[in-house]
Amino acid sequence: MFRLTPVRSGALGLLAALGLYAAFSAEYFGLEILTEIAILSMLVIALDMVAGFGGMVSLCHGALLGIGAYAYAGLTTMTGADPFLALLGAVVLTGIAGFLVGAVCAGSQGIYFIMVTLAFGQMAYAFFFESAAFGGDDGIAGVPRLDLSGLGVDLGDSRSFVLFCMILLALVTLFAAHILRSGLGRTLVGLKTNEQRMRALGVRSWRAKAYTFGISGMIAGLAGVLAAQHTMYISPGLLNWTVSGEALVVVILGGLGTLVGPLVGATAFVLIKHEVSALTPYWHLVTGVILIAVVMSGANGIFGFFEAQLERLRNRSKPAVEGKLKQGSVHDA
Amino acid sequence: MLEVKGLDKHFGAIHVTRNVSMKLERGERRVILGPNGAGKTTFFNQIVGEVAPDKGQIWLDGEEVTQLAVPDRALKGLSRSYQKNTLFDILTVGENLGIAASIHTHAARSPLRDPLRDRAVREIVAEVAHQVHLEPYLDAPVTDVSYGVRRQLEVGVALATRPKVILMDEPTSGIGPEMAHSFHRMLNELPRDLTLLIIEHDMDLAFDVADSITVLNYGEVVFDGTPEAARGSDLLKEIYLGSWEDA
Numbered sequence: 177m178f179r180l181t182p183v184r185s186g187a188l189g190l191l192a193a194l195g196l197y198a199a200f201s202a203e204y205f206g207l208e209i210l211t212e213i214a215i216l217s218m219l220v221i222a223l224d225m226v227a228g229f230g231g232m233v234s235l236c237h238g239a240l241l242g243i244g245a246y247a248y249a250g251l252t253t254m255t256g257a258d259p260f261l262a263l264l265g266a267v268v269l270t271g272i273a274g275f276l277v278g279a280v281c282a283g284s285q286g287i288y289f290i291m292v293t294l295a296f297g298q299m300a301y302a303f304f305f306e307s308a309a310f311g312g313d314d315g316i317a318g319v320p321r322l323d324l325s326g327l328g329v330d331l332g333d334s335r336s337f338v339l340f341c342m343i344l345l346a347l348v349t350l351f352a353a354h355i356l357r358s359g360l361g362r363t364l365v366g367l368k369t370n371e372q373r374m375r376a377l378g379v380r381s382w383r384a385k386a387y388t389f390g391i392s393g394m395i396a397g398l399a400g401v402l403a404a405q406h407t408m409y410i411s412p413g414l415l416n417w418t419v420s421g422e423a424l425v426v427v428i429l430g431g432l433g434t435l436v437g438p439l440v441g442a443t444a445f446v447l448i449k450h451e452v453s454a455l456t457p458y459w460h461l462v463t464g465v466i467l468i469a470v471v472m473s474g475a476n477g478i479f480g481f482f483e484a485q486l487e488r489l490r491n492r493s494k495p496a497v498e499g500k501l502k503q504g505s506v507h508d509a
Numbered sequence: 510m511l512e513v514k515g516l517d518k519h520f521g522a523i524h525v526t527r528n529v530s531m532k533l534e535r536g537e538r539r540v541i542l543g544p545n546g547a548g549k550t551t552f553f554n555q556i557v558g559e560v561a562p563d564k565g566q567i568w569l570d571g572e573e574v575t576q577l578a579v580p581d582r583a584l585k586g587l588s589r590s591y592q593k594n595t596l597f598d599i600l601t602v603g604e605n606l607g608i609a610a611s612i613h614t615h616a617a618r619s620p621l622r623d624p625l626r627d628r629a630v631r632e633i634v635a636e637v638a639h640q641v642h643l644e645p646y647l648d649a650p651v652t653d654v655s656y657g658v659r660r661q662l663e664v665g666v667a668l669a670t671r672p673k674v675i676l677m678d679e680p681t682s683g684i685g686p687e688m689a690h691s692f693h694r695m696l697n698e699l700p701r702d703l704t705l706l707i708i709e710h711d712m713d714l715a716f717d718v719a720d721s722i723t724v725l726n727y728g729e730v731v732f733d734g735t736p737e738a739a740r741g742s743d744l745l746k747e748i749y750l751g752s753w754e755d756a
């Protein structure tokens with residue numbers, strides 16, 4: 177379940193403002209970085225839904241993104257489908273793929289869950305790598321962007337494309353927040369907190385897990401469609417398990433189970449990658465050290481750290497009610 | 510309403526349930542007594558499906574449920590509370606009741622609507638909060654309320670799925686005899702058609718609520734009868750003064 181606290185709405189507002197400022201002021205290279213941040217954020221929000229809120233650590237989200245990208249690229253370049261319909265088709269397909277992965281994995285816990293998702297991811301990777309129809313190792317080139325000329329928008333323009341990605345990211349964030357406050361989202365968090373009790377109350381746990389994985393898959397698929405449109409070329413590398421691993425690093429870096437954490441984490445990750453890789457080829461070492469520091473600090477990622485500080489400030493100005501509650505019992509009730 | 514026939518279970522060398530049979534009529538309040546390790550909790554675990562019996566059958570409201578999974582039995586009207594609090598610690602008292610109520614109304618399945626705003630759910634939460642005296646605490650996080658209140662909530666969550674039968678595993682454990690008596694007065698005010706099977710540790714406390722008493726010892730039913738008969742039983746006195754002492 178997602179709680180929209182004042183700190184979180186403030187953080188979302190701030191990120192949106194910064195994003196818009198950057199989108200209007202940045203030059204070509206800055207816009208590329210911003211697009212990368214927006215697409216990675218979307219993938220990581222999908223991962224946060226299952227991992228942060230549902231406790232299902234997935235190593236196949238890169239593959240879901242890749243399936244979305246391939247579905248979009250395949251439908252547009254091979255069947256000549258309308259890009260908009262191809263986008264919808266890709267999202268539906270990744271939704272189904274996510275649902276199936278969730279349904280199959282629902283019974284596994286911990287490391288076994290991770291391994292089964294990894295196996296799914298590797299199967300998808302191997303399929304596209306070997307498939308001649310999808311260009312095998314070479315991938316697919318000439319992937320078109322959506323045609324929004326009817327709205328007077330040319331997505332071939334970098335600034336328009338980044339704004340398009342950011343609008344979709346905002347919608348996805350709101351959508352995810354809504355889902356997580358729904359019956360499904362609350363059931364998911366109940367299962368993460370106390371699966372035994374949820375089952376004893378009448379919840380068939382695979383159902384909530386599979387549906388959430390399906391919705392998460394749709395979001396990852398949309399991120400894949402955007403990634404394909406962004407570079408206009410895709411290869412099996414998109415489905416590599418390292419993409420899933422990177423998404424996991426980002427969600428832990430930003431903060432799990434907050435929906436804000438993925439945005440913060442993706443921004444930090446992409447900026448570190450570009451800034452540090454300009455100085456040294458060992459930029460992975462730098463992200464590694466930062467990740468270790470964040471985890472060792474005991475905070476829930478970068479956003480979790482600031483959130484905890486701000487909540488402490490807010491609570492200091494509130495009267496204490498705890499003493500009264502602690503006395504309660506059936507005796508005086 | 511609930512019938513158990515010839516239930517039998519081994520954990521390795523331990524014969525934890527020995528050919529136990531039991532029948533509860535609708536609205537009956539039966540207390541299970543027995544020393545530590547007598548197999549009381551394991552007996553409950555088999556009824557709800559968390560542990561599979563080696564032998565025997567479980568019938569709920571005229572239907573055999575022995576092969577059903579835990580959630581499916583729950584959806585047929587069987588509910589339980591736990592000896593050790595099994596709550597949603599990150600939520601408030603009201604949200605704990607709401608999550609259980611929304612499972613009953615199926616609002617928990619909706620990917621779009623917030624079940625805690627659902628009218629049917631809110632009605633159940635209000636009613637259960639009244640029944641188990643939780644009204645003052647609904648907005649408090651579970652971690653902020655006292656242990657006694659959490660014991661009330663443990664039973665409240667079990668009530669919020671509107672079950673036909675509730676199994677309560679030592680609902681008064683750890684709250685002291687005086688509060689335990691008030692807890693039982695609270696249970697006695699629950700709707701009379703609700704069937705209750707309650708594990709109690711203390712024989713005196715059992716008399717508060719019991720229409721009938723079953724005593725388990727080493728996994729075996731050693732007594733089954735009315736509270737009056739239990740009071741006069743020499744066998745019970747013996748168990749009570751023997752192994753019971755350290756219970």
Ligand SMILES: Nc1ncnc2c1ncn2[C@@H]1O[C@H](COP(=O)(O)OP(=O)(O)OP(=O)(O)O)[C@@H](O)[C@H]1O
Pocket residue numbers: 520523525543544545546547548549550551552592
């Ligand atoms: N999952 C299990 N695996 C193996 N042995 C178990 C398991 N659960 C319970 N036991 C054993 O079965 C016996 C009965 O345990 P149970 O918890 O049912 O007793 P109880 O009557 O509820 O005791 P208490 O009054 O302490 O709650 C004990 O010896 C216990 O160690």
Ligand SMILES: [Mg+2]
Pocket residue numbers: 549550551592678
């Ligand atoms: Mg027990």
